[in-house]
Amino acid sequence: MAAKTDLFQSPDYYLLDELLTEEQRMVRESIRNYVKKEISPIIEEYAQRAEFPRQIVQQLGDIGCFGPTIPTQYGGGGMDYISYGLMMQELERGDSGVRSTASVQGSLVMFPIYAYGSEEQRQKYLPKLASGEWLGCFGLTEPDHGSNPAGMVTTIKDAGDHLVLNGAKMWISNAPFAQVAVVWAKNEAGEIQGLIVERGMEGFTTPTTHGKWSLRASATGELVFDHVKVPKENIFPTIKGLKGPLGCLSKARYGIAWGALGAAMDCYDTALRYSKERVQFDRRIGGFQLQQKKLAEMITEITKAQLLVWRLGVLMNEGRATPAQISMAKRNSCEIAANIARDARQLLGGMGITGEYSIMRHMMNLESVITYEGTHDIHLLITGMDVTGLNAFK
Ligand SMILES: Cc1cc2nc3c(=O)[nH]c(=O)nc-3n(C[C@H](O)[C@H](O)[C@H](O)COP(=O)(O)OP(=O)(O)OC[C@H]3O[C@@H](n4cnc5c(N)ncnc54)[C@H](O)[C@@H]3O)c2cc1C
Incomplete structure (x- = not known):
């Protein structure tokens, strides 16, 4: 399969760029460029072969995707949570597996070592994990x-x-x-x-x-x-009980909320472009009302989700985001992304099932993303418990 040119153009229907700082926009651009250059040309072939592109470990370390919110003295990026979210969005726009590698390293490995570890553990592990020397x-x-x-x-x-x-x-x-x-x-x-x-x-x-x-x-x-x-x-000296792993999962779920949105944006962008090029019955298929309904609903859901994760990022930066708010955003992004992937796949007709386009890969990936770090059902029950005060888990 020939390497493909990545034509992605990011949807921003409500001019959300204006809510970002200059630094956040720069972070996003640098990761977007990395994905266009290093991920999009190769990822389909690796996915088809079911092979992990090992070179990304060093690359993700080099571009600061491992532990972006960890303080710089331990090799982290010392960045805010919206920058972190934008990084995850861009990585998953390329592939959910690439974003998973970064999420696990930053939120599930480096975060607990930083938050629960001894000073010796921080010194020993964090710089090597941040640089990509260790996975x-x-x-x-x-x-x-x-x-x-x-x-x-x-x-x-x-x-x-x-x-x-x-x-x-x-x-x-x-x-x-x-x-x-x-x-x-x-x-x-x-x-x-x-x-x-x-x-x-x-x-x-x-x-x-x-x-x-x-x-x-x-x-x-x-x-x-x-x-x-x-x-x-x-052993981590300061933490006991389920709150240890759950604290890590909150950070990772936050990243997934942005990441799944990236996959949705890629599916929408691909479908939109295709709808303007593909001709049937002597018309571009984007001119048919049924296809416009799909595209209009996709961009509406993407825009709503962009606002949700941005606001969640503000709350994260202020230390006010609750685990239940994070659950809502994780669940929502996964749901809209899975629905958008399915609709986008249909809009492309037969071409939608091939590796010529990223949609089917995103669609299959999202079945894991909707399941791991708490299933879709479990996040719904977390919201239900939060609003009613009643536990439906058991
Ligand atoms: C590709 C992939 C990568 C992963 N990576 C990691 C990783 O790095 N580290 C890690 O620790 N784990 C990882 N996981 C595991 C993931 O977090 C679990 O799969 C997930 O938590 C669900 O657990 P389960 O698969 O055992 O499903 P189960 O818990 O058996 O759930 C089966 C079904 O029952 C439903 N269910 C369960 N309990 C309830 C309830 N109380 N009420 C209503 N419905 C309920 C669930 O929603 C689901 O639909 C990964 C999973 C996948 C697929």
């Missing part, structure tokens, strides 16, 4: 505990001068190539604790998950711990 992964989900991570059965036991880790994690993004894993497990008192496990520790393996029809350009695997000896200094 990290986040192990929360288990074979029998997905939506209900509190039920996890992975354990850590105190063995005097070290800890012993036993159990297994499933569906772990970046696992097959990660040097470092942030793992959540229960101590002997049944409390959830986080610890850092390094590749090479005896008894630690990361088998690859094969056969995915979604996020094919992202590497997914298991984390298997068979009596792994972990030094005591690798």
Whole structure:
């Protein structure tokens, strides 16, 4: 398949650019240019082969996509949350798998090391993760505990001068190539604790998950711990309970809210261009009312979602965003993106199912994005609980 030219033009129906600072616009442009140059020309082939483009790890480190909100003294970008959101939007405009790599590294690996880690852990891991020298992964989900991570059965036991880790994690993004894993497990008192496990520790393996029809350009695997000896200094000293992993997930879900919107924007832009070029019955198909309905609804939903994530970004910057607000935005962006991808696919007719266009890849990717970091149902229940005060989970 020949490398393609990326013709993307970002929709901005309500002139939202005016809400951004000069710095935020510059950040967005630099990531947009990176995606056009390094991701769009290659990503379809990697996705078709179900191969992770390993070169992106160093590249994402070089352009500051790993831990953009982490302070600069640890190698992070020291940026605000809207800049971070725009980065995730642009990366996922290219491919959800590329954005997943950056989300996991920044929000699920670097954030907990920064927020819960000791100073020694920060110094040891953060600069290498920020630069892309090391790749990290986040192990929360288990074979029998997905939506209900509190039920996890992975354990850590105190063995005097070290800890012993036993159990297994499933569906772990970046696992097959990660040097470092942030793992959540229960101590002997049944409390959830986080610890850092390094590749090479005896008894630690990361088998690859094969056969995915979604996020094919992202590497997914298991984390298997068979009596792994972990030094005591690798445990997070200050955090216990589910609030540890949930704090990380809030950051990552925020990034997904922007990211999924990027995928939606790419599908809309592709469909709009196609509608103005493709002729049937001697007319451009964009002139048919049925196709205009699709496009008009797409841009309406994109514009509403852009306003939602921008406002959420303001609240994040002010330290006022609640987990339930983040859930609403994650859920909304995933839903509109999945619907837009499906409508865009139909607008392209048969061409919509091919790798000539990005739509089908986005559509398949979004099935993971709508499921991971809390399923669509779970985020709805979070909103329901928030507004009623009644817990419908159990
Ligand atoms: C490609 C990919 C990458 C991933 N990467 C990571 C990663 O890096 N790290 C990590 O830890 N995890 C990761 N995950 C796991 C992901 O977070 C879980 O798949 C997700 O949380 C759902 O868990 P589950 O698959 O076990 O589904 P289940 O929890 O078994 O849910 C099955 C269905 O039941 C519904 N359901 C569950 N409970 C309720 C309830 N109380 N009320 C109503 N409906 C309910 C769900 O909404 C869903 O529709 C990844 C998943 C995928 C697909």
